[in-house]
Structure formats: structure tokens, C-alpha cells
Amino acid sequence: MRQQSARAEDRVVPQPAASLADLVQVRKPRLAPVKPAEDETGVLATLLRTIERLEETLEQETVGLRARAPVDLKDFNNRKTHGLLELTRVMRHLDRGSLTPSVAARLSALRISLEVNQRVVKMHLDAVREVSAIVADAIRDAESDGTYSVSVGRPSQRP
Numbered sequence: 410m411r412q413q414s415a416r417a418e419d420r421v422v423p424q425p426a427a428s429l430a431d432l433v434q435v436r437k438p439r440l441a442p443v444k445p446a447e448d449e450t451g452v453l454a455t456l457l458r459t460i461e462r463l464e465e466t467l468e469q470e471t472v473g474l475r476a477r478a479p480v481d482l483k484d485f486n487n488r489k490t491h492g493l494l495e496l497t498r499v500m501r502h503l504d505r506g507s508l509t510p511s512v513a514a515r516l517s518a519l520r521i522s523l524e525v526n527q528r529v530v531k532m533h534l535d536a537v538r539e540v541s542a543i544v545a546d547a548i549r550d551a552e553s554d555g556t557y558s559v560s561v562g563r564p565s566q567r568p
Contacts (some may be wrong), residue, residue, distance in 0.1 A: 455497045463492040467526045474529045
């Protein structure tokens with residue numbers, strides 16, 4: 410029982426404001442969780458839990474970035490990296506023939522979530538680069554006294 414509460418805590422994203430938590434509650438409908446059948450192995454159950462955690466992490470980050478809420482990108486990166494590592498390890502122990510259609514559908518949904526998240530993160534990083542370039546140009550212009558800059562207009566005439 411203690412391990413289950415620790416896992417639930419792992420899914421909670423530390424947030425400076427409740428806005429991200431509110432947004433996560435108003436998320437789009439997801440595929441219903443797939444419960445392992447009695448004949449499925451522990452590997453499939455672990456795979457399903459791993460997929461669920463990854464989907465939740467991806468959704469939280471995507472919703473936060475789309476809402477322009479403060480997001481701890483380092484924390485999300487660590488959580489996604491850990492989840493993908495866990496997914497890779499589980500997949501190594503899985504017999505590909507034992508994938509049920511429902512598990513295959515969950516993997517496909519995870520792939521789509523990853524692609525959507527990738528596009529949203531890329532858009533966010535492009536915006537950050539653009540803003541930082543604007544700020545850097547403004548600082549450079551404010552600090553420059555024009556001594557070494559190219560003059561615009563007519564060249565000065567010498568006597």
C-alpha cells in the first residue's frame with residue numbers, strides 16, 4: 410500500500426500555482442485504462458503501468474505549455490527520460506507475440522502523445538529562442554555607443 414502512495418506522489422508535478430493542476434483536470438478524454446487479463450504476465454502489467462505514467466507526464470507538460478503556465482522543463486525532461494528508459498527495459502523482456510490489440514493500441518496512443526508533445530515543446534523552445542534573441546539585441550543596442558558600428562548614410566567628406 411505504501412508503494413502505491415509513493416507512485417501517486419511521483420505523478421504529482423510541483424507547481425507554483427494551482428493553474429496547471431486545474432488545467433490538467435480539464436484535459437481531453439483518453440483511452441480507457443487497459444487492465445491486464447488474468448493470463449497476461451507481470452511484464453504486460455508493468456508495461457501498461459509504464460505507458461500510463463508516460464502518457465500522464467506527457468499530457469501534463471503539453472497542457473501546461475499550451476496554457477503558457479509556468480512549467481519545470483527540467484523536471485518533465487527527467488520524468489520523460491526515466492519513463493522512456495523504463496519502457497525500453499520492459500520491452501526487452503516482452504515477447505512481441507504476446508501483445509494484445511489493446512496493448513498495441515495503447516502503444517500507438519503513446520506514440521501520438523509523444524509526437525504532439527514534441528511539437529508543443531519545439532514551439533515553446535523556438536519562442537524562447539526568439540525572445541532571447543530580441544532581448545540580446547536590445548541589450549547590445551543599449552550598451553553600444555556606436556564607435557565600432559557601421560555608419561548609415563553618406564560617408565563623411567575629408568578636407
